[in-house]
Amino acid sequence: MGVTIRQIAEAAGVSRGTVDRALNNRGRIKPEVADRIRQIAEEMGYKPNQLGRALSMSKNNIKIGVILQAAETPFMQCVLEGIERAKDEVDSLGGTVLLCKIPHISGRDTIDAMEHMRSEGVSAIAMVPIEEEEIKAHINLFVEEYHIPIVTFNSDMEDTKRLCFVGQNAFQCGRAAAGLMGELVGGCGKVAVISGYSSNPSLSNRVLGFGSELKAKYPEIELVGPEYCFEDNHLAGQATEKILKENPDLKGIYMTSHGEEGVCRMLAKYGRAGTVKMIANDFMGKNYELMREGSIHFLIGQDAQIQGYEPVMILFRLLFNGEQPKGELQYTEIFIRNEYTIPENL
Amino acid sequence: MGVTIRQIAEAAGVSRGTVDRALNNRGRIKPEVADRIRQIAEEMGYKPNQLGRALSMSKNNIKIGVILQAAETPFMQCVLEGIERAKDEVDSLGGTVLLCKIPHISGRDTIDAMEHMRSEGVSAIAMVPIEEEEIKAHINLFVEEYHIPIVTFNSDMEDTKRLCFVGQNAFQCGRAAAGLMGELVGGCGKVAVISGYSSNPSLSNRVLGFGSELKAKYPEIELVGPEYCFEDNHLAGQATEKILKENPDLKGIYMTSHGEEGVCRMLAKYGRAGTVKMIANDFMGKNYELMREGSIHFLIGQDAQIQGYEPVMILFRLLFNGEQPKGELQYTEIFIRNEYTIPENL
DNA sequence: CTGAAAGCGCTTACAG
DNA sequence: CTGAAAGCGCTTACAG
Numbered sequence: 153m154g155v156t157i158r159q160i161a162e163a164a165g166v167s168r169g170t171v172d173r174a175l176n177n178r179g180r181i182k183p184e185v186a187d188r189i190r191q192i193a194e195e196m197g198y199k200p201n202q203l204g205r206a207l208s209m210s211k212n213n214i215k216i217g218v219i220l221q222a223a224e225t226p227f228m229q230c231v232l233e234g235i236e237r238a239k240d241e242v243d244s245l246g247g248t249v250l251l252c253k254i255p256h257i258s259g260r261d262t263i264d265a266m267e268h269m270r271s272e273g274v275s276a277i278a279m280v281p282i283e284e285e286e287i288k289a290h291i292n293l294f295v296e297e298y299h300i301p302i303v304t305f306n307s308d309m310e311d312t313k314r315l316c317f318v319g320q321n322a323f324q325c326g327r328a329a330a331g332l333m334g335e336l337v338g339g340c341g342k343v344a345v346i347s348g349y350s351s352n353p354s355l356s357n358r359v360l361g362f363g364s365e366l367k368a369k370y371p372e373i374e375l376v377g378p379e380y381c382f383e384d385n386h387l388a389g390q391a392t393e394k395i396l397k398e399n400p401d402l403k404g405i406y407m408t409s410h411g412e413e414g415v416c417r418m419l420a421k422y423g424r425a426g427t428v429k430m431i432a433n434d435f436m437g438k439n440y441e442l443m444r445e446g447s448i449h450f451l452i453g454q455d456a457q458i459q460g461y462e463p464v465m466i467l468f469r470l471l472f473n474g475e476q477p478k479g480e481l482q483y484t485e486i487f488i489r490n491e492y493t494i495p496e497n498l
Numbered sequence: 499m500g501v502t503i504r505q506i507a508e509a510a511g512v513s514r515g516t517v518d519r520a521l522n523n524r525g526r527i528k529p530e531v532a533d534r535i536r537q538i539a540e541e542m543g544y545k546p547n548q549l550g551r552a553l554s555m556s557k558n559n560i561k562i563g564v565i566l567q568a569a570e571t572p573f574m575q576c577v578l579e580g581i582e583r584a585k586d587e588v589d590s591l592g593g594t595v596l597l598c599k600i601p602h603i604s605g606r607d608t609i610d611a612m613e614h615m616r617s618e619g620v621s622a623i624a625m626v627p628i629e630e631e632e633i634k635a636h637i638n639l640f641v642e643e644y645h646i647p648i649v650t651f652n653s654d655m656e657d658t659k660r661l662c663f664v665g666q667n668a669f670q671c672g673r674a675a676a677g678l679m680g681e682l683v684g685g686c687g688k689v690a691v692i693s694g695y696s697s698n699p700s701l702s703n704r705v706l707g708f709g710s711e712l713k714a715k716y717p718e719i720e721l722v723g724p725e726y727c728f729e730d731n732h733l734a735g736q737a738t739e740k741i742l743k744e745n746p747d748l749k750g751i752y753m754t755s756h757g758e759e760g761v762c763r764m765l766a767k768y769g770r771a772g773t774v775k776m777i778a779n780d781f782m783g784k785n786y787e788l789m790r791e792g793s794i795h796f797l798i799g800q801d802a803q804i805q806g807y808e809p810v811m812i813l814f815r816l817l818f819n820g821e822q823p824k825g826e827l828q829y830t831e832i833f834i835r836n837e838y839t840i841p842e843n844l
Numbered sequence: 845c846t847g848a849a850a851g852c853g854c855t856t857a858c859a860g
Numbered sequence: 861c862t863g864a865a866a867g868c869g870c871t872t873a874c875a876g
Contacts, residue, residue: 154589156853167863172855182861202590203556204853207549207868211855243500244548246868328838335775335795336681365838429681449681485841488834492674492711495831502869513847518871528845550869553852557871592852846876852869860862 155198163196164189175200206472210246214471216464217269219262219279221306223253226436227456231306234460242468249464250274259284266290275471276301278463281309283353288312301470303463307354308481315470318462320454321483322354326361328486329406329431332450333362334370336429341403344376344395348383348409358408358433376402385414392418404429413438416447435489443491454484501544509542510535521546552818556592560817562810563615565608565625567652569599572782573802577652580806588814595810596620605630612636621817622647624809627655629699634658647816649809653700654827661816664808666800667829668700672707674832675752675777678796679708680716682775687749690722690741694729694755704754704779722748731760738764750775759784762793781835789837800830 157175161168166189173181174189175198218235222228232253239249250272252265259282269277277294281287281304288309294300295313308317333343345362348355359378366373376399381388388411396402396418405428407415412432419425426446432439435453442448462482469475503521507514512535519527520535521544564581568574578599585595596618598611605628615623623640627633627650634655640646641659654663679689691708694701705724712719722745727734734757742748742764751774753761758778765771771793778785781799788794808828815821 158853168854169856169864170862173862176855178855180861185861199589201556201592201853203549203553203592204868205855207553207852207870208854208856210547210549210868243545246547246549324838328836331836331838338684483842486839488836488839490674490677490834492670492677493832493834496829503871504869514870515848515872516846519846522871524871526845531845547869550852551871553854553868554870554872556852848875850873851871855867857866859864 154201155193155196156201157198160189160193160196160198164192206245209472214242214247214468215250215272215274216242216247216467216471217250217266217272217274217277217279218252218464219265219269219277220251220253221257221262221280221282222255224255227434230436230456231460234457234462235464236460237457238461238464238468242464245468245472247468247472257282259287262287263290266294270294270298270300274300276303276467278303278305278467280304280306281312281314283307283309301467303466303477305459305463316466316477316480316482318459318466318482319484320354320486321481322357323361324483325433325452325486326358326363326408327365328361328488329358329433329450329452330362330365330369332431332452332488333404333406333429334366334373336431336449337373337403339370340372342374342376342399342401343404343406344399344402345378346388346391346395346405346407346409346411346415347378347380348411350378350380352409355408362406362408378408381409381411381414383410385411385417387411388414389418391415393422396422396424402428404431406430407432409433410437412442412448416442419447435487435495440494443489443494446491449490451489453487453489455487458484500547501539501542502547503544506535506539506542506544510538552591555818560588560593560814561596561618561620562588562593562813562817563596563612563618563620563623563625564598564810565611565615565623566597566599567603567608567626567628568601570601573780576782576802577806580803580808581810582806583803584807584810584814588810591814591818593814593818603628605633608633609636612640616640616644616646620646622649622813624649624651624813626650626652627658627660629653629655647813649812649823651805651809662812662823662826662828664805664812664828665830666700666832667827668703669707670829671779671798671832672704672709672754673711674707674834675704675779675796675798676708676711676715678777678798678834679750679752679775680712680719682777682795683719683749685716686718688720688722688745688747689750689752690745690748691724692734692737692741692751692753692755692757692761693724693726694757696724696726698755701754708752708754724754727755727757727760729756731757731763733757734760735764737761739768742768742770748774750777752776753778755779756783758788758794762788765793781833786840789835789840792837795836797835799833799835801833804830 157168157171161171174186242249254261291312302314304314305318379391381391392415430448431450432448466477503514503517507517520532588595600607637658648660650660651664725737727737738761776794777796778794812823
């Protein structure tokens with residue numbers, strides 16, 4: 153079972169409170185005594201029991217706020233599952249998670265949510281930021297003035313005082329797609345990129361990573377596009393048709409974003425589904441289905457749940473144990489899946 | 499914070515002990531009272547606090563045994579890390595993990611370890627089994643006579659009373675490799691398989707999965723081999739040389755097992771490294787290095803840590819909460835990595 | 845069948 | 861600077 157604080161107290165001939173003060177550097181203790189106790193604890197191989205600690209501290213009630221943007225999208229639903237998992241864990245450890253889902257993307261609502269959470273007395277916030285100066289200023293205000301640490305997830309906000317970021321390295325994601333595409337098409341020919349919004353930094357970084365790596369590693373591949381489809385199947389189909397007409401010898405398409413169905417339908421219409429090699433992002437919607445039927449060759453994605461789970465737990469560990477996050481940029485793993493590695497529960 | 503057992507007791511006008519008996523079906527309680535309490539708990543939205551529960555139960559000291567085979571191999575070292583992580587978690591929840599590392603593969607030692615664990619009073623065992631009748635009988639003996647549940651990991655032992663298995667679906671792993679290889683070589687030409695031991699069921703299943711899927715999906719690919727290299731670099735090199743001489747037009751090699759370095763060295767010697775497409779297994783040894791330099795195109799593998807972590811936690815959850823495992827076969831996810839998706843901490 | 849009490853390992857006011 | 865005591869939410873003998 154392990155050494156307890158009581159055993160150390162007995163061995164040192166002091167009270168348990170004194171051992172606690174020594175081991176947790178709470179001050180109000182004679183330094184020599186503290187040293188002696190620490191040494192005894194060390195010798196006895198003391199490891200604090202997290203259970204006792206947590207139960208005792210559950211009086212304090214660590215409260216963590218979470219702000220989610222575009223909460224209705226399928227991707228965010230997966231992120232939400234991760235948040236719920238973290239919430240359960242935090243609950244069972246005596247804390248509380250306060251969740252605020254913003255249905256679309258709104259700077260105004262985001263700031264309102266932050267203020268609401270502050271008035272509710274949260275000790276930390278995990279949030280999806282928005283590229284606006286006002287949000288940026290508000291994050292810094294919270295961190296510096298109110299001492300409420302903030303973790304960003306999904307999108308980062310680099311030049312702020314946020315504690316860390318959890319999400320995908322979009323540029324690297326694009327490079328991984330390039331590595332796959334290069335091999336799929338045998339290192340030469342025409343390859344197109346279809347993206348969602350030119351204004352979205354994550355998507356742009358995927359496009360950039362894809363293009364730059366293709367150029368570096370497969371110089372004989374000719375890049376077509378990017379075309380933008382605004383994550384709409386119909387527009388994605390139109391873009392595909394345009395590309396096919398202008399490039400009848402097209403060998404591959406990389407989609408950074410949604411609209412896959414529209415693309416696949418159009419490829420099928422032209423009798424090119426399966427022969428035009430296709431790589432898409434994220435494990436949701438009909439993507440697995442399209443991969444099973446052979447229209448999509450590879451899917452690249454991340455564990456969306458982790459993106460919800462980790463930010464909350466990073467903050468909880470910080471508040472509960474004083475444990476600092478491992479690094480400022482916590483990139484989620486980039487998964488590559490083909491039709492044989494589709495998880496079974498889907 | 500949530501409703502406590504004390505609040506329910508007050509609301510119901512009974513003692514906390516009575517509430518406990520009602521909510522946990524411990525008997526020795528008038529059924530009507532129990533029903534009423536359960537209803538009140540339901541209405542108040544009671545969710546038991548795991549912390550209080552765990553701390554209180556830590557008197558009982560749940561003890562879980564783990565038996566590891568071939569503990570010195572790199573793969574098992576990773577599995578071991580997962581076991582250590584589970585051990586820490588179990589420790590901090592008031593339990594104990596008793597670990598026994600068997601350096602090589604020995605049925606005798608395995609049975610000794612099982613008996614040792616029983617004499618130490620473990621309540622459950624996670625183990626790597628060995629294909630021997632005596633082991634099989636012993637597993638059934640433990641489960642049925644001693645009521646010590648057993649989870650197998652790494653290798654399964656299907657026709658026993660073991661609770662469940664955690665590990666890779668080797669056949670599917672081979673199929674995933676076939677899907678990759680088929681695309682890498684453009685769907686035609688000669689592809690070789692080099693395996694480790696013909697006697698190892700996991701490796702054989704990879705070979706089978708690879709071969710059958712290639713045949714089904716890429717009928718124009720001609721399969722060469724399998725050759726066996728006994729996980730030895732020198733022998734793997736020799737096998738490669740033989741294959742290259744007999745098949746100068748070889749387009750790809752799938753390695754089910756170790757010896758990658760030997761293969762890559764031989765390919766380099768013949769000036770074929772990078773052009774002969776290579777797929778290997780497991781994220782260890784020099785594999786990432788070989789992938790970075792372009793000799794290996796894809797690596798297929800699993801989260802070895804999960805293979806150590808999950809079996810222990812499955813048993814802990816069973817003993818602590820009565821939580822049953824989700825299924826009898828818990829296949830670990832099959833990861834595909836290329837040079838762009840190598841985790842950063844390596 | 846039910847209650848009162850002690851205990852799990854830790855933290856935290858409160859006295860001194 | 862130090863100790864004695866109460867408390868976190870739950871379980872578990874022990875009485876009755």
